[in-house]
Amino acid sequence: MAAWGSASKGAVRGPAVVRPDSASTAAGGLSTHSARVTVSAPSLLLLIPAYNEEARIGPVLEAYSEHFIRHYAGRFRIVVILNGCRDNTLGVVRAAEQRYLCVSHLEFPAAIGKGGALIEGLKLAPMADYIGYVDADGATAPAAFLDLVRRLEDPAVDCAIGSRWIPGAVIHHSQPGKRQFASRLFHLFVEAFFGMGIRDTQCGAKVMRRRAIERIHDRLTLADLAFDVNLLYSMRKAGFRVLEVPTEWSDKSGSTVVFNSRTSLNMLLSLVRLRLVYSPFYAWLGPLRPLEVWLYTRLRAPQPVRPPRKLDR
Ligand SMILES: Nc1nc2c(ncn2[C@@H]2O[C@H](COP(=O)(O)OP(=O)(O)O)[C@@H](O)[C@H]2O)c(=O)[nH]1
Numbered sequence: 075m076a077a078w079g080s081a082s083k084g085a086v087r088g089p090a091v092v093r094p095d096s097a098s099t100a101a102g103g104l105s106t107h108s109a110r111v112t113v114s115a116p117s118l119l120l121l122i123p124a125y126n127e128e129a130r131i132g133p134v135l136e137a138y139s140e141h142f143i144r145h146y147a148g149r150f151r152i153v154v155i156l157n158g159c160r161d162n163t164l165g166v167v168r169a170a171e172q173r174y175l176c177v178s179h180l181e182f183p184a185a186i187g188k189g190g191a192l193i194e195g196l197k198l199a200p201m202a203d204y205i206g207y208v209d210a211d212g213a214t215a216p217a218a219f220l221d222l223v224r225r226l227e228d229p230a231v232d233c234a235i236g237s238r239w240i241p242g243a244v245i246h247h248s249q250p251g252k253r254q255f256a257s258r259l260f261h262l263f264v265e266a267f268f269g270m271g272i273r274d275t276q277c278g279a280k281v282m283r284r285r286a287i288e289r290i291h292d293r294l295t296l297a298d299l300a301f302d303v304n305l306l307y308s309m310r311k312a313g314f315r316v317l318e319v320p321t322e323w324s325d326k327s328g329s330t331v332v333f334n335s336r337t338s339l340n341m342l343l344s345l346v347r348l349r350l351v352y353s354p355f356y357a358w359l360g361p362l363r364p365l366e367v368w369l370y371t372r373l374r375a376p377q378p379v380r381p382p383r384k385l386d387r
């Protein structure tokens with residue numbers, strides 16, 4: 075297990091691989107450790123999903139490690155979750171692990187998607203008090219993410235999410251017009267289906283309390299980019315308070331996400347699926363499962379991670 079926290083630059087260390095099945099062991103280790111060490115802030119686990127990010131992730135790991143070592147009083151750890159990368163993302167992450175004790179990674183060979191990667195990473199929730207995630211592209215700078223973390227100091231807030239679409243947001247470099255249009259259209263569908271009143275479900279920066287993640291983890295099934303809606307709606311349905319915070323954000327070139335009719339249909343399909351999972355008809359939808367598999371396969375999208383099971387609503 076990689077070490078927590080105040081990792082120092084230049085420290086020489088072995089490979090830092092977090093095993094997916096080690097979450098409970100790690101949690102045990104953390105509590106034993108907590109008994110001996112006095113910490114002045116909650117421990118924080120930051121997940122970074124990464125797919126073919128060799129060109130972007132190196133400076134992001136450096137910036138986050140440096141910033142949190144200097145400005146965050148609690149134990150801090152970054153876990154990069156890679157899957158199916160065809161470039162040298164792993165090599166770049168390993169180089170960062172050599173420099174920063176707080177950096178480690180999980181790797182999955184299958185094409186599990188961004189949502190699937192985060193569902194795996196969130197299994198590590200027992201390791202920390204707060205668990206968050208950001209994109210590997212650096213669109214959210216460390217200071218903006220730390221601002222989200224500080225919102226959890228209010229005990230009434232269970233989940234703080236960055237928003238580019240509410241007053242007070244500072245956008246240094248906007249998304250291309252086509253992407254903004256797609257994003258706003260997606261927002262209309264999300265509002266029509268779920269009525270959460272959240273203006274920006276898709277900003278890549280979010281942080282939550284451990285108990286909220288633990289409560290809703292088995293409701294996280296969407297492996298594609300609609301994962302964020304799954305997370306937020308499950309939080310709301312479980313009675314957790316989500317706070318939307320105006321954020322500082324900058325679009326970065328080199329996005330790994332291709333926006334075309336197939337991805338749009340995939341997102342729509344996932345919204346419909348989530349709506350049905352939370353509908354009274356859900357118990358009768360088992361026979362539609364092969365159709366669902368066929369649709370996701372046709373759209374070349376990651377399959378929802380597990381067969382849905384009956385939820386208490
Ligand atoms: N592990 C994993 N991460 C992914 C996958 N697809 C996208 N990501 C990551 O998800 C984040 C969002 O992607 P990004 O290219 O920033 O998308 P954009 O911000 O919507 O343009 C980035 O950190 C990507 O590397 C995937 O299939 N697997």
Ligand SMILES: [Mg+2]
Pocket residue numbers: 209210211213278
């Ligand atoms: Mg991004």
